[in-house]
Amino acid sequence: MRIDVLSLFPSMFTGVFEQSIIGKAQERHLLDIEVTDFRAYSDDVKHHTVDDYPYGGGEGMLLKPQPIFAAMADLEQKQPGPKRVILLDPAGKKFDQSVAADLSASDHLVFICGHYEGYDERIRHLVTDEISLGDYVLTGGELGAMVVIDTTVRLLPGVLGNESSADNDxxxxxxxxxxxxxxxxxxxxxxxxxxxxxxxxxxxxxxxxxxxxxxxxxxxxxxxxxxxxxxxxxxxxxxxxxxxxxx
The missing domain is CATH 1.10.1270.20 (tRNA(m1g37)methyltransferase, domain 2)
Structure with a gap:
């Protein structure tokens, strides 16, 4: 499986993805993970802005569509083919073991991790799945992505030392x-x-x-x-x- 993560804080994933089951799966070439800072795709060359005020007013800032669309276009060029694109969002489907099992059957997963008050609605045009961990709000999508990835990866064939371990969870x-x-x-x-x-x-x-x-x-x-x-x-x-x- 290949997993791509689009995040403004890629360093948050370093320890998680290098340790334990996920780290060993990558060492054994069962899994390939890449985390991309989508701020690098901002068309604001000077400040690399990725957020802006919402139309119609309201509190907080929204992620602009341009950096996300540009990052996804680049990813598609580098890694063409079918992808499950997952948006971590409180309005998404509640995550559970059956969702993890469904995702584990995919060859390529892409996670979009938001921040600030929310997303520009047009970003959802890129998305195949919207997932929520539960009825609460996190500061950003990074922690949610880590949970979903960890739960999904351990279901991949060969990742756990004992193949029947996941069956008894x-x-x-x-x-x-x-x-x-x-x-x-x-x-x-x-x-x-x-x-x-x-x-x-x-x-x-x-x-x-x-x-x-x-x-x-x-x-x-x-x-x-x-x-x-x-x-x-x-x-x-x-x-x-x-x-x-x-x-």
């Missing part, structure tokens, strides 16, 4: 992930559930599925309205509800 099947434990089995009197140490993989899998349902039921019951549970899962969820009601 929270939200991968619409539910929260079950509790997990490592050694020691007894830490300050807190015991690992015995079922996890008995070696019976069938019982372990059933326990994990039930505890995934329990955690989702207790912490994010709204998610249960969005998934289709199997007959076995419905039975386990009924047991969970009975157990929790008895507490």
């Amino acid at each position: 929270s939200f991968s099947d619409g539910l929260l992930e079950h509790p997990q434990y490592t050694r020691p089995a007894d830490f300050n009197g807190m015991q690992v559930p015995p079922v996890l140490t008995n070696g019976n993989h069938q019982l372990i899998a059933q326990w994990q599925e039930k505890e995934s349902l329990r955690r989702t039921y207790l912490r994010r019951p709204d998610l249960l309205q969005k998934v289709t549970l199997t007959e076995q899962q419905q039975k386990l969820l009924a047991e969970v509800k009975t157990e929790e009601d008895a507490k």
Whole structure:
């Protein structure tokens, strides 16, 4: 996958993209990322202005269309072909694991990171996807782009050391992930559930599925309205509800 980011603050991405999973993916040539300062494309040769006051009045400044259009034209010339162009915007589709999975199937993603009060509306003509992290406003689109990129990249084949790791993540099947434990089995009197140490993989899998349902039921019951549970899962969820009601 190739990822291009258009930002006024490219140095914000340096540490994030050079470390951990994203850094290793680039070292292994599974991922190619380039961050471009679109201020360099401003037609204001003297001051490199990229923003201006909104027509009709209002607070704050808006990103001008010219630098973004020029940066995109240059990118298209250097990297022709289909692209998903993503605008980080509070009005966009709320980001979740299913959106990340959809993006991970693309060969080339472009992120436009805004600042100031907002965008000139004409910038949206360049965009294929508008994404929001949630119902709040960040200072700029850089942090949002980092989150979307990190979530998407880890779904690419070969990026994670264990190919099944992403399959077991929270939200991968619409539910929260079950509790997990490592050694020691007894830490300050807190015991690992015995079922996890008995070696019976069938019982372990059933326990994990039930505890995934329990955690989702207790912490994010709204998610249960969005998934289709199997007959076995419905039975386990009924047991969970009975157990929790008895507490």
